[in-house]
Amino acid sequence: MAGRPGFFGGARQTDSTEFDPDLVIGPGGLIGASPMIRLGDPNGGRQDGGFDTPPGFDPVWGTLGSPVGPAGNDWLIGASEEPTGTTQEVEVFGDGFEISGGISTGQFDRLSDWLNMKSGFVQVQDAWHVHLGQTRAPAQDDRKGTLWVRLNQVILVAEKNPVRQARPGAPVVQKQRTRVSIVTPGYVIKGTIHLVAYGSISQFLETPDPHFLPITDITVRWLSDPAVVGRYPFALINREQIVTVLDDSTSPAGSSARDEEDSEQMRRSGAA
Numbered sequence: 001m002a003g004r005p006g007f008f009g010g011a012r013q014t015d016s017t018e019f020d021p022d023l024v025i026g027p028g029g030l031i032g033a034s035p036m037i038r039l040g041d042p043n044g045g046r047q048d049g050g051f052d053t054p055p056g057f058d059p060v061w062g063t064l065g066s067p068v069g070p071a072g073n074d075w076l077i078g079a080s081e082e083p084t085g086t087t088q089e090v091e092v093f094g095d096g097f098e099i100s101g102g103i104s105t106g107q108f109d110r111l112s113d114w115l116n117m118k119s120g121f122v123q124v125q126d127a128w129h130v131h132l133g134q135t136r137a138p139a140q141d142d143r144k145g146t147l148w149v150r151l152n153q154v155i156l157v158a159e160k161n162p163v164r165q166a167r168p169g170a171p172v173v174q175k176q177r178t179r180v181s182i183v184t185p186g187y188v189i190k191g192t193i194h195l196v197a198y199g200s201i202s203q204f205l206e207t208p209d210p211h212f213l214p215i216t217d218i219t220v221r222w223l224s225d226p227a228v229v230g231r232y233p234f235a236l237i238n239r240e241q242i243v244t245v246l247d248d249s250t251s252p253a254g255s256s257a258r259d260e261e262d263s264e265q266m267r268r269s270g271a272a
Helices: 013-018 111-115 201-206 254-269
Strands: 024-026 029-031 087-094 097-104 121-129 145-150 154-159 175-184 187-196 212-222 228-238 244-247
Touching: 087 121, 087 228, 097 111, 097 145, 111 154, 111 212, 111 228, 154 187, 154 212, 175 228, 187 201, 187 228, 201 244
Parallel strands: none
Antiparallel strands: 024 029, 087 097, 087 154, 097 121, 121 145, 154 228, 175 187, 175 244, 187 212, 212 228
């Protein structure tokens, strides 16, 4: 049984008249007046460190290549990430690490407002990893630079020298002070939280916002050692890192004597 010519892939004699006379079938494909674009040659040489990439293809940016920023404002060097605003000197505590440096609050007047607007990583400038409980100055072998810290791993951000700023027109909310002892991974933190008048600690803790809670007049200790790590006038504690909270406002008078002992220990060690 005879089929149609070229049915199984063979070329019919009349097919040649249907081709453009300017096109020629060559080893590289169809060649004509308008050359075809080929996305790489599997038999060609390897480029860009051993990857088969067509000419003009950037393995990071693709076929368009890397973007070019305007003169004087090249975002490729991180101009958009330049810190702005007031820089607060801080100590950043995590489970097993401590970082000393500065945080720029940008358009925010307060560190608390800036920190509660952040997610992911935060930038700490002129920072170094502090040897926990040993020194407050960088050692010779420590390198100072810009550190990016994963926010959900931060337990406490303490301000070394908080600046009081006048906020005319800001609403005044009546609050009551409550002394508490907070246990977090690695630390015991004693300080004062400020509850809304007639509010409770449970409401303070159960409310999802803000993510970082303000706490004043704090003392930081090791969880496994009663030695004092640091004392700060103001700090922000990550509510997700809080394990337990003890209300110290009804504790016996012996707690105040312990606080005075802590202050004396800090003065002797020179860490205050």
